[in-house]
């Protein structure tokens with residue numbers, strides 16, 4: 001494009017009757033931009049040579065976007081150069097076609113001050129970090145907003161998450177991590193101060209509860225001489241042995257309160273594998289003791305309430321971002337916070353459409369979230 005053509009193109013973008021949320025300029029080329037209000041995404045090929053393969057790579061994302069009612073338009077710079085007027089008319093036609101249809105209002109989302117991120121299926125899966133996830137997290141200070149990595153996984157301690165997130169290239173300080181294990185420690189101190197507690201959990205969870213001053217009657221392996229305890233705590237115990245189940249069942253049948261760190265049935269793994277999670281272990285204990293646990297992690301609104309109290313941000317200015325309807329989205333709905341479902345994990349667009357309580361926003365991935373709030 002010549003300088004004059006570029007100026008013309010900028011003027012055209014500025015004159016569009018919708019807000020341009022993102023506009024990325026690389027060298028002399030505008031690569032792509034989005035008009036979320038018009039549910040329109042326009043991507044421009046930065047090179048003079050149109051690369052059909054690049055389009056194939058994005059086909060999955062496009063399918064998700066189309067399911068959500070977005071129109072994706074792609075033009076090469078060569079095309080704009082050759083037929084500037086035609087491309088402009090094409091874009092305007094699409095915007096006009098969408099006129100009168102209900103456009104998504106992102107005000108509530110943009111007004112959020114604190115974002116709580118699920119990790120697995122939202123920012124990464126296993127060791128594979130999703131496109132745009134790191135860029136989003138590093139951009140929070142510039143946006144003047146705060147973030148916390150929020151996890152239901154009670155098999156690891158907060159410290160373990162700091163190490164893991166940094167290894168994956170994410171920014172992370174102590175105050176940026178909150179786990180269901182930490183919430184359990186706080187809950188025990190509030191509701192059962194000084195109680196003797198039997199923990200069926202990992203060594204990491206054991207250390208975490210110790211750091212909250214919890215009076216644990218067992219060692220890190222679950223061994224105990226105690227005959228009675230006030231509370232049994234069950235976690236996502238990846239170091240589970242039969243003795244722990246046997247002790248937990250024993251105490252529960254003798255009147256101990258039953259508290260579980262998180263309700264998840266399974267923990268998602270790469271290659272479509274899952275691990276039995278805390279909810280499944282609790283089902284075994286419920287079957288054998290007749291007792292139902294109180295779950296502390298998502299979707300219990302306690303997770304958001306505690307963070308609101310710690311940070312001073314009211315629930316309605318907190319946004320929960322995650323890939324799972326029954327934990328990540330439900331916790332936001334239970335706590336009166338804003339919810340964003342991303343389709344990068346276990347929930348498909350069809351599953352989302354069938355949900356009884358709809359999330360406030362549904363986006364293909366955190367990359368699109370960044371484009372809206374940046």
Ligand SMILES: [Mg+2]
Nearest residue numbers: 118120121323
């Ligand atoms: Mg997840």
